[in-house]
Amino acid sequence: MPTSTRFAVAVHVLTALAVSDGKPLRSEDLAYSANTGAVVIRGLLSRLNDAGLTRSQLGAGGGALLAKPAEKIRLIDVYEAVENTELFSVHRTPPCENCAVGGNILEAIRPTLSRARTALEDELGKTTIADIASEVARLGKFSIPLVW
Numbered sequence: 001m002p003t004s005t006r007f008a009v010a011v012h013v014l015t016a017l018a019v020s021d022g023k024p025l026r027s028e029d030l031a032y033s034a035n036t037g038a039v040v041i042r043g044l045l046s047r048l049n050d051a052g053l054t055r056s057q058l059g060a061g062g063g064a065l066l067a068k069p070a071e072k073i074r075l076i077d078v079y080e081a082v083e084n085t086e087l088f089s090v091h092r093t094p095p096c097e098n099c100a101v102g103g104n105i106l107e108a109i110r111p112t113l114s115r116a117r118t119a120l121e122d123e124l125g126k127t128t129i130a131d132i133a134s135e136v137a138r139l140g141k142f143s144i145p146l147v148w
Contacts, residue, residue, distance in 0.1 A: 006082040009034050010044050011132060014053065014078060018070035018133040021145025024063030044082060051081035070130035079124055087120065088113045 012034045017025060027045060031038040045064050048054040055067040066073070079085070090109070095102030137144050 004083060006044060006047075007079050009036060009040065010048060010078050010082045011075065011129070013041060013044055013064070014048070014066065014070070014073060014129045015133050015136055017054065017064060017066045018129050019137065019142075019144045019146040022065065023145070024057045024061065024065050026063040030064065047082045048078075051077065053077060053081060066129075070133055071128050073129040074125050075127045075129075075132075076121055076124035078129070087117045 013030050016030055016033050027038045027041040030045075031041045034041065045054055045056070049056065049067070052067050053073055054064050057063060057065055090106055095105055097103045133144060137146070
């Protein structure tokens, strides 16, 4: 089944904004970095803006900026801003209640899925965009701010 790339691309965008040290970045430049279309980036920026994670600077030299320090943006905030937070889907139609498995499968699996969701949220809550930006800088052997 296909999965969404919105979260990964949104983290990419926010990380690029974090390493730009307050310099607004155009959606075209962010799209180039993420190897996607500017329309995709603008859609993500709209969601991130609605969540209070980014803001726009209009005019010449304008573009997207972080709305708050990268240290204050947790990955869980990004995930909740751009993804359908229903992590696991269950049957589209209810299983057969007259079947020994079908009548009990949802109740049997829900606690495990709930624990898995909690673990994901806990892990994403521990990491910030600043953490990701620092790791990108370390791997890329550059200093923040990155000169674009």
